Amino acid sequence: MQLCKIQQPLSRRSFVRMAGLAASLSSVGIFSESQFALAAQAAGASGQKPMSQLQMMKMMMASIPKDAVLINANENPLGPCEAARSAISSVASKGGRYDFAEMMMLMEVFGKQNNVAPEYVAVYGGSSEPLHYSVLTYSGPGHSFVAGNPTYEAGGRAAEIAKAKVIQTPLTSAYAHDVKALAAADPNAGVIYLCNPNNPTGTITSRKDILWLLDNKPKDTMLLVDEAYIHLSDAESVIDQTATRKDIIVLRTFSKIYGMAGIRCGLAVAHPDVLHKLENCGQNPMAITSCIAGRVSLEDTSLIPTRKAYIGEARTETIKFLTDNKYKVIPGSQSNCFMIDTGRNGRQVMAAMAKKKVIIGRTWSIWPNVVRISVGTKEDMAKFRTAFKEVMDAPVTASLEYPAGPTVGFAGSRLS
């Protein structure tokens, strides 16, 4: 099943307005999931004036009611596990010291669980930094950045900063990354970025396909595999490949299944020589709160199965409702997000949903009618279902102009 082929024509006036929004948003630093979500939220209210990040934040806060359902940033509403919360509280008093011991313990526990040597693990405050640094390091003029479409936008932003050409290859008909197209995109590719499960579609690329890509991509190209969402799915990791190759970096984060987006902890796994190169871009002592919360989360053996099941049920229930009601869902998500082809301008749907206090995710310019939905609590998703049906039952607005007042919208990822 291929969806999303119909694109609504844009009036000239709205096109100009959207272009203005895209330009103003591109002038602020947007490199992480939270910032993309924020930008999508703020754009509608911005007009065409350039905005500072502070203005963008203020705009978002003004436009989101305090009791809104937030299913726009692939956050985990369950938050840190109990052990992580306790650990953060108990370690706070030790905060006067730089503490390498906690970071080492995190590296070692992660290494042991994933059968990689701890020297192959670098700890960061989330995975945004190593993603950005990897692209700055390995792509540039003459060494393009290659990625699927749609996919998570941060790598493309970094590539623009690195002055690398951005090449995007459509997903397959099963919404997997098209590894043949990625491998063939550019013989001088600097970086091939592959997010598995993919953000925003939640769809899986098989380990077999990724191993094929490793063996068939240009030799000097770095494969950057973003496994931020892997524990929410049945996808198989390729982290073991780092043991024998210097052309792969695997990213992990504690922001998703571990519910620590606001605590900031993530990992890059690669050969030590590769990790060392990334250090040139920046390297920061880690917060003890992040390290200890990450480690005790890894040690909580019930966390992954329990949360995977809960989020899976919330996703499945919601998708069943949507398909029962004949809405078109992009199939195959195993993650905490999925996409709906609304058959109308996605930004309008976002705005209409926001009026009902349900903040949904953004659109990607390759699919302007398709919105991303993050999976919240079962209660969040019940509110989403009610609001979505009401919005979709209402007639399509003739104009594509933004409604008056605080609205949402984003002219699309700059990756396209």
Add this chain to the structure above:
Amino acid sequence: MQLCKIQQPLSRRSFVRMAGLAASLSSVGIFSESQFALAAQAAGASGQKPMSQLQMMKMMMASIPKDAVLINANENPLGPCEAARSAISSVASKGGRYDFAEMMMLMEVFGKQNNVAPEYVAVYGGSSEPLHYSVLTYSGPGHSFVAGNPTYEAGGRAAEIAKAKVIQTPLTSAYAHDVKALAAADPNAGVIYLCNPNNPTGTITSRKDILWLLDNKPKDTMLLVDEAYIHLSDAESVIDQTATRKDIIVLRTFSKIYGMAGIRCGLAVAHPDVLHKLENCGQNPMAITSCIAGRVSLEDTSLIPTRKAYIGEARTETIKFLTDNKYKVIPGSQSNCFMIDTGRNGRQVMAAMAKKKVIIGRTWSIWPNVVRISVGTKEDMAKFRTAFKEVMDAPVTASLEYPAGPTVGFAGSRLS
């Protein structure tokens, strides 16, 4: 008074060994105070083998007894204030969400207290990142990095990565930065770095001198003023200059007087256009623990006077003891560190002190006989005084070789 003119000759064997250590340490990422302190600690035990950061950390942990006095990394033994500890505990449960509201509140409270608009404030996980990013952005081939000597080494490391020439100018006879020499060092300087109070000497450069430097440096040179230690001293900030100029960046951190080195929070203050340029190097959503702890620390009006007095007393007591006992202290420190000219090889003194379970700070290669002492608690400093007198009362070891067993030492900053 000019100290430190006597340098001990090195035997060839020890020179080769030290060169090996310097080379092996330069192959790992060392960009922050904690990492420089760690490297100094680990170097003695490393032999000449290249080390991964993990190996370096393991070595340090093995070489430092658990009950050692740690006065080697300019940490604040008082740790986060009570309000910050409580705030960290109470906010942990909200850690599932990216939270821009806490970051905004920090920017606004800091802005209000310092009379700068919040758009001029960027929040980072400490000041290491904006220091590194500033040097990567504004120095490079043909645009040198200019700094005093001795001074904090991180900027020089970043300059090497940026392939910028590093130019160092000696301090004045009063151990202030020599602003005339800094201004004249290179008409094409990319960055002039000025740490005030200076790390490692704790000495002050007057606001008048810094304003003179701003007006007399090459027009396109960025002045990077590191005010990490300013609240421990009577030095006057130049943060107000950011309001009217695009050629100054001021760094602040919560790692020093606020006691949050392990919590990670810092700020860059500059014109929004400048802050935006730094974003290209990397930009990470902030931890809510860092933001809330930073904000409530700012709001604790008793924190600065109480801690400044306590650390000042501990410093004054210790320096009085040292001068009473005829040891040569570099005069003028108003910070949580000061330096002693030991009249013998500083690395040997470090090693001898470590044997007495007092871990002191490193040497700078311009002054190989001079060690940096961080100011710990009054109890820490009492233990330091006893151990230091014992070490100095013992005869100078004839050879410069490291003693057997876990020792300390670092062949010096690569800035020299």
